[in-house]
Amino acid sequence: MSAAPAPQPESVTDLVEGLAHSARKAQRVLARMDSPAKEQALKLAATALRAAEADILAANARDMANGETNGLTGAMLDRLKLTPERLAGMADAVEQVASLADPVGEVISEAARPNGMVLQRLRIPVGVIGIIYESRPNVTADAAALCVRSGNATILRGGSEAVHSNRAIHKALVAGLVEGGVPAEAVQLMPTQDRAAVGAMLAAAGLIDMIVPRGGKSLVARVQADARVPVLAHLDGINHTFVHAAADPAMAKAIVLNAKMRRTGICGAMETLLIDATYPDPHGLVEPLLEAGCELRGDARARAIDPRIALAAANDWDTEYLDAILSVAVVDGLDAALAHIAAHASGHTDAIVTDDQAVADRFLAEVDSAIVMHNASSQFADGGEFGLGAEIGIATGRLHARGPVALEGLTTYKWLVRGAGQVRP
Amino acid sequence: MSAAPAPQPESVTDLVEGLAHSARKAQRVLARMDSPAKEQALKLAATALRAAEADILAANARDMANGETNGLTGAMLDRLKLTPERLAGMADAVEQVASLADPVGEVISEAARPNGMVLQRLRIPVGVIGIIYESRPNVTADAAALCVRSGNATILRGGSEAVHSNRAIHKALVAGLVEGGVPAEAVQLMPTQDRAAVGAMLAAAGLIDMIVPRGGKSLVARVQADARVPVLAHLDGINHTFVHAAADPAMAKAIVLNAKMRRTGICGAMETLLIDATYPDPHGLVEPLLEAGCELRGDARARAIDPRIALAAANDWDTEYLDAILSVAVVDGLDAALAHIAAHASGHTDAIVTDDQAVADRFLAEVDSAIVMHNASSQFADGGEFGLGAEIGIATGRLHARGPVALEGLTTYKWLVRGAGQVRP
Structure with missing residues (x-):
């Protein structure tokens, strides 16, 4: 592949803002889809992943060849490598997430006030979630599936070493999701590997609602140090x-x-x-x-x-x-x-x-x-072992979500107030 | 898109680290106090506030005199001013918080795994909470009471214009709390008005667990822009x-x-x-x-x-x-x-x-x-009107807590796993 000129920082900021705005718009559509519709769309995505096996494995072979040329270690190459079995496992995992209980719409608490107003706290998606990850291409499918199941749009930024694999997985996944009625912009893959794009994601407070870094300690530490967007992450497991x-x-x-x-x-x-x-x-x-x-x-x-x-x-x-x-x-x-x-x-x-x-x-x-x-x-210490069905990661921060984080950690809530004309005295 | 906060003078950073470490130690003691003990300590704090009326009003008179000299506006002076009635209201509010239900110890969810392990999510205090506020001295008592009720240590940093009032209120409050068995270091008042101390609090990730700014838009905006510690705040109500x-x-x-x-x-x-x-x-x-x-x-x-x-x-x-x-x-x-x-x-x-x-x-x-x-x-839109009994503020962020935030928003959870020798296959 011939190298394209690296975009300038300003254009990268514009690019990320554009992605985030279209993700927000798509998220509003996704948020209105009911649980069976999201489940069905994810099953179609799993089917599309299986159908794209040849394309995905070919793309992965390019990444593996580049990785060998670039001197990746054996452990890194193993994390990067896809096989028919690993790809089948990836599709199975998407189907498994599809069948998890949808946390969105849960009434967390409800109370009537003396003046007759009825208050509810309703569980809703967080919104737009950025995932920044390294070599494992299965994160592309895993993270996207967890976000879609919980009604969130996602912006995926994978590692350069897996760029072809990630693009092929993303393409198949989105084709299946679109067939199921999910807007294509609900799952976006960063179109550039320019490192400035990571910085722009971390700075996008108000546009991206949460960042989940998945990778080694240096990646997580950089994200935690630089992010203006809330981060759900774990750094150390001592x-x-x-x-x-x-x-x-x-x-x-x-x-x-x-x-x-x-x-x-x-x-x-x-x-x-x-x-x-x-x-x-x-x-x-x-x-x-x-x-x-x-x-x-x-x-x-x-x-x-x-x-x-x-x-x-x-x-x-x-x-x-x-x-x-x-x-x-x-x-x-x-x-x-x-x-x-x-x-x-x-x-x-x-x-x-x-x-x-x-x-x-x-x-x-x-x-x-x-x-x-x-x-x-x-x-x-693992989301699957804890019965959460999957995990987007383990959080060691103290706020929002701690320990293994699955679908519920990708939600927040809003207050609904139902009145009959009450005004405050 | 601010960069990391400017390096703080070492002595102020050391000071804040020292406060945070002693707050953490005190919080571990406070976290082990049961609900009636915390309630009793807060009632003693309310009594101590009433008993210190003369001292607090004298301190407030100094602040008011300085404020007039320094040309504070009428509205600012009104926010600063304490009267016997306002002080009684402050003590009443502390008593009211004392009698709110304690959220700590609530079992949020519980499940047995097929291998026999029993999992619980247990509600616990957030830890050490920094409160950064402006002229209203009643925040000193309000915020401290909410933090103590929910088992959190707090580091209070009030405005310079209220420094004598805040010190007198803090002194009375802590005397009452200590009488009730709460360690003095559980409620700390920043001993310096050096503005660098605010920067050091905002930078104290891992030492301070959450910052709550209470004040005008410029204060909140600065805190949100510079903090490396999670912030619970609202900026705008459009x-x-x-x-x-x-x-x-x-x-x-x-x-x-x-x-x-x-x-x-x-x-x-x-x-x-x-x-x-x-x-x-x-x-x-x-x-x-x-x-x-x-x-x-x-x-x-x-x-x-x-x-x-x-x-x-x-x-x-x-x-x-x-x-x-x-x-x-x-x-x-x-x-x-x-x-x-x-x-x-x-x-x-x-x-x-x-x-x-x-x-x-x-x-x-x-x-x-x-x-x-x-x-x-x-x-x-108010914690009292929503039946929460009080509020530390209204949060417009999307994570951790939204809308009126009272005691529950000052808590997090941990996972307890009870086994009988299980090892992971």
């Missing part, structure tokens, strides 16, 4: 598991191993293990991790458990490894564990293992993270 | 009332007059009147407004109703007058009214007057503002 003195050793061993090693690269993976000083079998926790190939970095008391534990540096306690590495500290009981978590947790998912219900209750009450668990693996 | 062809003329006349003229300076006041072209008695709407001393600015069709209507300029349709001035347009039916509102409303409160239920239902469904009313005056 997740703790505290094995309390009264934990069942077999349960603790299984949870700790699973929380770290099931998949080390997901945001719900444990990054710090806190062991109560009076827990009877600390070596039983450490040994299976070492056997499974996990590198352990501990404080002096942890190193006394096993000499294979390296000495942790100060910043280890604030590091999300996303790898087979784990920080280990020995703490003196619940209060010390709570203090360590308050000082180092990133507000994602923290867990306790104990058979002492009163201790568990205090942990659940006092840990301030989006997800707090008792006797379960932190790897369950 | 509120429309659409009198539809099928409106009852007596009801329409009463609602229109009340929506504009009951109090012209509040954010719920109507700023634009839309009259359906086939409404039978347009002059009956216009005449009482003119008689009440309201200046009308209209389009050509509106001016045909009465020659006393001036010609509106283009920007009148986007102006919040907060005064006895009203824009008037004649529109061709519901669709034209909806289009005008979509183009010009600020997302605050928009109303329709009609006896046609189907038309009302479409208006309620399609207008996208925080509050949408049928057959009622927009002046009801």
Whole structure:
């Protein structure tokens, strides 16, 4: 493909404003579609994705070839790669979102006032949602489907490395949606890879209602630092598991191993293990991790458990490894564990293992993270596992939505007031 | 499209960080206090406010004297002035907030997963809330009471013109709260009037969880433009009332007059009147407004109703007058009214007057503002009138909370997961 001249910043701002205005207009149409109509349109989109298999795989082959030329790592190429199976999974996921319960129209609360006015809070779509993401082309279909299901228009800005795949997926998806009555402008793909377009999206307060970044830490950090539009995102998952003195050793061993090693690269993976000083079998926790190939970095008391534990540096306690590495500290009981978590947790998912219900209750009450668990693996921190059917991401901010975010997190509400001529005295 | 806020003098940044850290610590204590304990502490704070009447009025007299010296307008002096009656009202308001239902601890949703894990979403305080406000010293007590009732720590930054009043009110309030077991650092008053402290609060992402600006448009606009911390605020109330062809003329006349003229300076006041072209008695709407001393600015069709209507300029349709001035347009039916509102409303409160239920239902469904009313005056847009007992403000943003915001808007939630040793397959 011959390189087009990069648009100037001003024209990029105009471009983004134009996209946002047409998205807003389309969203007003989408907002009036009922649940069965949106469901049907998404099913048609899934069918269109399947029908476009040859086109999408050909486009993906171009991206893969460019990626190899440009020296993408094996892991990046794997995230980029589409196969017939992965494409089928993408279409299945769109169908699954289609069949989720529609949150729009729910009456959140209702009350009559003494003067006879009736007030309702009605759940409605957020509006126009910008998605900024990196190499995985399946985000194009996933995010668009979640937005359409919840009545939101979306502006998608994927990574340059997946540009052909994203365009082919977007084209098929929109064809199916339009067949189902959704305006084409309800799902837009940024037509330029100019990086200034990301800046223009982040600055578009009032035009774009919410930005969801999906990608690595540097992408999310940039979005959080620069956005004038509200951002729904998670930056870090520095997740703790505290094995309390009264934990069942077999349960603790299984949870700790699973929380770290099931998949080390997901945001719900444990990054710090806190062991109560009076827990009877600390070596039983450490040994299976070492056997499974996990590198352990501990404080002096942890190193006394096993000499294979390296000495942790100060910043280890604030590091999300996303790898087979784990920080280990020995703490003196619940209060010390709570203090360590308050000082180092990133507000994602923290867990306790104990058979002492009163201790568990205090942990659940006092840990301030989006997800707090008792006797379960932190790897369950996931919208699907939480029964939400899907997720647009996990939010570690404190406002609007926390933890796994699916359809409800893509909605807001308005107040409806029904009167009979009331005027305020 | 502002860049990151200008770097603040290090000492002010350090000061704000110190306040925020001690507020966070105090908030953890406050979060563990039960509802009766918080209620009792607020009642003691109200008592302490009453007991400190002489001190507070003396401090206020200093502010009033300075204000006169510094040439504050009569309206500003009136907002600043405290009297025994106003102070009693302030203490009463704190007691009223004390007796509101505590939203903290509510189980928002609960579900068991097929693997036996039980999930709950539990309502919790937001955390540390910054309040940035101007001359009214009663905000010091109001905002602090709402934050304490909902388990939040607060950092108050009032205007320089009210500095002595705010300090005296804060001192009494905290003495009462401490007597009730609330840590003193849960309600902090910024110890400096250095304007850089506002910038440091706005930049304190992760330390302060939410900022609520309360004051004029320039304050709110600055906060919204510069904040890296989420902001709950409203900027404009460009509120429309659409009198539809099928409106009852007596009801329409009463609602229109009340929506504009009951109090012209509040954010719920109507700023634009839309009259359906086939409404039978347009002059009956216009005449009482003119008689009440309201200046009308209209389009050509509106001016045909009465020659006393001036010609509106283009920007009148986007102006919040907060005064006895009203824009008037004649529109061709519901669709034209909806289009005008979509183009010009600020997302605050928009109303329709009609006896046609189907038309009302479409208006309620399609207008996208925080509050949408049928057959009622927009002046009801108020937390007290909505039965919330009080309000920290009215939010016109789309996320977290919309419309009148009271205690629930000062909360968020966390997910609690209770397991029995589950690990993720």
